[in-house]
Amino acid sequence: MRPVDVKQLRHADMVARYRDRRFVLRTTAFIGSLCAIMGGALYLLFFLPAFTINTLTFSGLQTIDPSGIRTEIESVLHQKKLKYFAVNKNILFFNTAVFSQQIRSEYPNLKSVTATKDFFHGLIFNFQERTPLGVWCFRDDCKFFDDEGVAWGRAPHTSGGLLISVQDNRSQPLIDQETLSAIRTIVTVMPTIGVGIRTITIPVDIQREVRVTTTAGYDLLVDIDSNIPVQLHALKVFLDQKAGPDFHPAYIDLRIEGRLYYK
Numbered sequence: 001m002r003p004v005d006v007k008q009l010r011h012a013d014m015v016a017r018y019r020d021r022r023f024v025l026r027t028t029a030f031i032g033s034l035c036a037i038m039g040g041a042l043y044l045l046f047f048l049p050a051f052t053i054n055t056l057t058f059s060g061l062q063t064i065d066p067s068g069i070r071t072e073i074e075s076v077l078h079q080k081k082l083k084y085f086a087v088n089k090n091i092l093f094f095n096t097a098v099f100s101q102q103i104r105s106e107y108p109n110l111k112s113v114t115a116t117k118d119f120f121h122g123l124i125f126n127f128q129e130r131t132p133l134g135v136w137c138f139r140d141d142c143k144f145f146d147d148e149g150v151a152w153g154r155a156p157h158t159s160g161g162l163l164i165s166v167q168d169n170r171s172q173p174l175i176d177q178e179t180l181s182a183i184r185t186i187v188t189v190m191p192t193i194g195v196g197i198r199t200i201t202i203p204v205d206i207q208r209e210v211r212v213t214t215t216a217g218y219d220l221l222v223d224i225d226s227n228i229p230v231q232l233h234a235l236k237v238f239l240d241q242k243a244g245p246d247f248h249p250a251y252i253d254l255r256i257e258g259r260l261y262y263k
Contacts (some may be wrong), residue, residue, distance in 0.1 A: 051090045053077055055122035062129055064107065072103070073123075091117055100125075108152040109144070133187070134164030138173035147184060149175040164197060169204035179210070182224035186212060189229050193236035209255065218262075219251040226257045234260055 056073060058066050076099065077089045087093045096115035103113045112128040132144040135155040143151040145166075158165055164187055168175075183200055190197055196215035203209060212220040220235070222228060231254040238252075238260055253261040 049121075051092055051120055053089055053091050053094060053121060053123055055118070057118070057122060057124045058127065059125070060127035060129065064109065064127070064129065069103065069107075069125075072106075073099075073125075091120055091123075094123065096123070108150055111146075132163055133184070134166055136166045136168060136175060138168050138170075141173065145175060147180075149177060149180045151175060165199045166202065167199055168202045170202055171204070179224055182210060182222070182228060185228045186210070186222065186232070189232045193232055193239065195235075195239070211251075218249045221251055221253045221255050223255040223257075226255065231257060231260075234258075 056070060058069070061069075077094075078086055079088055080086050088095075094117070096117065100113040100115045104110050109130050110127055111130045114126045116124045116126075118124050130144075130146040130148075130150060130152070132155075133147050134145060135142050135158060136145040136151055137143075137155075137157055140157070142155045142157050144153050144155045144163075145151045164183070166183060179202065186200065187197065190212075198213045198215050201211040201213065203211065208224050210222050210224060212222060214220060222231065235252065235254060249262040251263060253263075
């Protein structure tokens with residue numbers, strides 16, 4: 001049996017304990033430092049004003065009240081996560097793209113919204129409002145609409161003004177692109193033939209057709225599938241040749257391409 005040196009065992013045990021204690025101290029110091037750094041970073045980011053958004057700048061709003069949009073933005077900025085952290089109020093974390101899309105979805109009369117960060121305390125919003133082409137009435141529900149077919153708001157039921165008035169008597173309240181394209185063409189070409197538009201009516205029981213009530217007192221029957229510029233040019237030639245003080249038709253039928261009828 002080999003003799004054991006008790007002093008050596010005690011020494012080895014002391015060395016092992018010292019190493020364990022040093023590891024624990026180092027680990028504790030590392031975790032403590034990491035927590036201090038993280039706590040300091042959180043305090044700097046969310047509780048000190050170094051990155052706080054406090055200035056909102058708007059441009060491009062003409063008919064929309066900016067106070068409503070400002071209130072909505074400020075509400076989003078003050079939303080807190082985990083009850084303490086106003087993440088959106090920090091300019092580093094504010095998502096301009098997402099919020100711009102949100103504003104557009106809530107305000108259909110906005111064509112575009114761009115938001116940029118003015119470091120370190122401001123947001124700059126540039127708005128482009130839609131330009132109304134006219135008033136589109138689904139029976140008695142009238143809305144403004146633009147050249148893209150986007151409808152918004154409540155509009156007065158008017159005719160013969162600066163805005164085109166469309167009376168849509170169809171059962172489905174939808175601005176379809178084919179009818180919109182035909183109306184855009186009519187609105188563009190009609191001034192070139194010297195005849196003004198009072199209203200455009202989409203019949204309830206007739207497909208692919210619109211009725212244009214003119215300022216001259218007669219209606220034009222137009223097939224939206226026809227070559228509208230050619231038909232309106234034929235109308236101009238006809239009016240130049242035939243129209244006079246005694247010409248008072250009830251309507252002029254342009255639905256058959258290459259021909260023109262009136263009553």
